[in-house]
Amino acid sequence: MKPYIRLVVLLFAMSFLFFAMTPTSFAASQTITAQITSNSTTGFLLSMNWSAVTGVDHYNVHTANDPNVTSADTLWATVTTNSLNQTMTSTVGYRYFRVYAYDSAGALLAYSNVVGVAKYTSGLVVKMKQDSALTSTYPDPAGSPNPTYYQKPVWFITVDSTIRNSNVAPNFQMGEFISQTSLTSALVDPKLVEHCQNARNRYGVMVVNSGYRTPAYNQSLGGATYSRHMYGDAVDIDANTQSEYDALVNVFAPENPDYVEPYSLGGYNHYHGDWRYEAKGYQNW
Numbered sequence: 001m002k003p004y005i006r007l008v009v010l011l012f013a014m015s016f017l018f019f020a021m022t023p024t025s026f027a028a029s030q031t032i033t034a035q036i037t038s039n040s041t042t043g044f045l046l047s048m049n050w051s052a053v054t055g056v057d058h059y060n061v062h063t064a065n066d067p068n069v070t071s072a073d074t075l076w077a078t079v080t081t082n083s084l085n086q087t088m089t090s091t092v093g094y095r096y097f098r099v100y101a102y103d104s105a106g107a108l109l110a111y112s113n114v115v116g117v118a119k120y121t122s123g124l125v126v127k128m129k130q131d132s133a134l135t136s137t138y139p140d141p142a143g144s145p146n147p148t149y150y151q152k153p154v155w156f157i158t159v160d161s162t163i164r165n166s167n168v169a170p171n172f173q174m175g176e177f178i179s180q181t182s183l184t185s186a187l188v189d190p191k192l193v194e195h196c197q198n199a200r201n202r203y204g205v206m207v208v209n210s211g212y213r214t215p216a217y218n219q220s221l222g223g224a225t226y227s228r229h230m231y232g233d234a235v236d237i238d239a240n241t242q243s244e245y246d247a248l249v250n251v252f253a254p255e256n257p258d259y260v261e262p263y264s265l266g267g268y269n270h271y272h273g274d275w276r277y278e279a280k281g282y283q284n285w
């Protein structure tokens, strides 16, 4: 066989292999870009849109409590337009969505990227985003007390001044849990907020002195390497006397914190509670 013929045969074989090995998940010939179009300060409203697909009959929007959404997850909506405004349930947590486009014969034409939101007790719905630079600053879960609960966060809430000033619960604004004023990515766990509001209902006015901390900020404060403040499910509340501290321990006790720091360890000025092992039912990695 002449060398150039050998080359042609080789190229043909390689291209055949390429197509034969292309996974069926890539069968969709178009891609969809989806986005959350606006935050919602009340009412648990989800607003999203996506790029239109040629030849589409309908779009199915699937949802899950973790970012790995597939068409096997809950079917959230079926629509013929390329946008969706729909009220979610009032259960707090992180929710993720992916759009699938089908033709009239039911063939999959395209599917989208994943979009996510965090929803809070007040009905506030906040866009989530990935922030790989921030993720990379988190410590390795392998050295943590329990790697299952210390995964590096991949998705964060998107913070701006409007969100900081929005109520996450009847008596708390988002900004109270995010002391670093320059942050545009943060974690304020929706269940943590619920616990704080419940405790506040028993106690009266309480002042949050620390909520979310980036790993760098936590380190600058001399915080624990695996401090739960970095994962968004720890809170420090001002307590200026032993009796204030004891009262806070009592009003938070029904919320079953996994760890309560002794008053002396915290420097005799605050109550620290965190929910590091809580079965939250949602995740952000």
Ligand SMILES: [Zn+2]
Pocket (backbone or CB within 6 Å): 210, 229, 234, 235, 236, 272, 273
């Ligand atoms: Zn603390």
